Amino acid sequence: MRIDIDRDRLVEMMEDQAEIGAIDGGGLDRLTLTDADREVREWFRDHMEAVGLDVRVDEMGNMFGRRPGTEPDAGTVLLGSHLDSQPHGGIYDGPLGVISALEFVRTLEDEDIQTAHPVEIVNWTNEEGSRFQPAMMSSGVWAGEIPREEAYRTTDDEGKQFVDELERIGYRGDVPAEPQYDYDSYLELHIEQGPSLDEENRDVGIVTGIVGLRWGEVTFRGQANHSGTTPMHYRSDALVAASDVITQVRRIPGTLGERTVATTGVVDVAPSSINIVPAEVRFTVDLRDPVDDVADEAVERVKDEVQAAAAREDVEWEYETRMEAKSVAFADRCVDAVRSAVTTLGYGGKELVSGAGHDATYTARVCDTGMVFAVSEAGKSHTPEEYTSWDDCYKAANTLANAALDLAGDADAGAERNG
Template identity: 65%
Template sequence: MPVRIAKDRFVETMQTQAEIGATDDGGLHRLTLSDEDKAVRDWFAEQMAAAGLEMRVDEFGNMFGRREGTDPDAKPVLVGSHLDSQPYGGIYDGALGVVAALELIRALNDHDVDTAHPIEIVNWTNEEGSRFQPAMQGSGVWVGAHDLATEYAATDVDGAVFEDELERIGYKGDVPCEPSEEYEAYLELHVEQGPYLEENDKQVGVVTGIVGFTWGAITFYGEADHSGPTPMHYRQDALVAAADVITQIRRIPSTLGERTVGTTGYIDAKPNSINIIPDEVTFTWGFRDPSDDVIEEARTRVLEEASAAAEREDLEWEYEDRMQAPAVTFADTCVDAVQTAADDLEYDSMQIFSGAGHDATHMHSICDTGMVFAVSENGKSHNESEYTSWDDCYAAASTIANAAVTLAEEVD
């Protein structure tokens, strides 16, 4: 018998969390370790306590709530996502997965359903990576992909130190940031952040894996000079070289694969004056694809383009690899559990590869992992126009709830 979550309560809970850090245009500005992040964490802690969960907060601020199972030897099933947002982002990204996990627990309580395995829900610290880098920071430290001391020392653009901000908002816990036991599985619900479910008229996405990606930065060093008297053939213009490479970052994906994407999301030009030839320009690259070989080829190509541009403009240059993550293929056990749940609930679904990184990327390294996608209208995300209908939110939340119960083994 499918587990039914209470739709009205689920929607109300989503609306309540969206008020914490709400923007005037209906979005969300809730950066990690900000006052707004503290407020939503306090709210989430209250909700977990009300649901009877045993809460713990680890030394990196990851928040867990546990509902015990009937088998003392069974490994926990973990379900969740993140409550931090992009700058002026949407109300669904991340938060939908946390609220769905909470509603799973509430539904089990409502219907007196016991599971053999414990079920834990989680709010990961700093999935977005918008204030502090890297992204997926909390789950990365938890699984051992990142060093705790290194990430504690991360700073934002204003020089605020991660560890200091974690202490300031009161969420530097005493529990070690690492698994204290083996886990049966991890499930995560997220909005698709792309157009494929809507284009194919599907209600639910059964995620089979996550693309790999490479992030990095290139800096060109030229010579500042007057933009009027300096002849063109005398110039060492760092911005011209940067523009050439940025254009190639846009074009390289079309030569590599159907799912390859490339982006320059950050540019810093100095001295940034209308009357001075730029002498130092830093910009970023970002490539994603389901194939690790394609990702490495894209990285190699952009560095070759940078070398050629530097030679043309007579510049010095350097690069920095900022983050790389291999492509992930999810375990059949989790994919099958999600697919079966969608089928049993009679939702039109399709199997899909995630084009964005998620905490599930790291969790894949320690246990079987799966994801559910909700429809993103017009494929929009990471901005205030992000939108998923409540019906689509509910369909995805119901799917992950039933998949989790399957993995946790409902007790008659």
């Protein structure tokens, strides 16, 4: 059976959410657990309740909306993504998946379709990890991979604790942050955040898995001194050591796998004065590869470079693991459901592995999981310039809806076959 979502309603919902936390020139600044996040959560709750969903909020602020199935013992089919954004991010990253999940349920209601399996939609808290690390924190707690109390103690750059901010916005629910039902499967729609679909003129991405991700923080500790009176051979310069390593972080991927990538995104220098030799430098390292052994090798290569640079510059060093997410291969049945939907709808699809982490990383620990990608024009994401046309949004959302119905089962169609 084929279904078609309401394109105009999808666009209207996307435009409405984009006004909450909007920034000049387009884009979003809707960091998790901020006032803007609270506002979009209230907006989303209202829409879930309006369509008749049973809404619950767990201890991590994850928001679920449940629609019953005709077979009470059947496992639940879960769909969703996240509503938080990066600082100065785009309007599609995350919200498109949440709103497409809601639109699937609305289409079921419009067409009076009863599913055999219960269906739930979800807004995961703090997928981005830009205010509180690690990323995908709350789906990680839900899946039993991250301790709840450890997540609660996490602080932002201002020293505010996650749990305090969760309570401040009124979204520390009393439902345990763990699966409340038996889950059959999970589907997540997301923009690709890469250029391959756009470059190859494909409509939809059929995602087969997610790369392994390693986040680390390097600290070099040298000695502050006067930049004019301290001879070069007396110096213990933390920034020189850091610069050497950061250059190698850029070069290491070329010596490993074809899909290996590495980035230094944050650098903090102290005392950060024009005429003082830097005493301490902290910087982040983001390493990714579809093969976990390659990602682990990249970490070891970075550590080797850190140790060598510290010896050259006579500084102390430390490497702290900030996050580790293993690569994920999605369940064949979920990938097949997405592939079948693409074929049924007559879209041009491409199979690919996600280079970005998603909440699907952790749901795959709980149930069969799959993903749908929408086109990212020029591959831009985490910037106000992020763009996916409404036609491409619609095609991806329509694919999600048909794949989800495949997994959830049309109860009426099943009754007709059995009759």
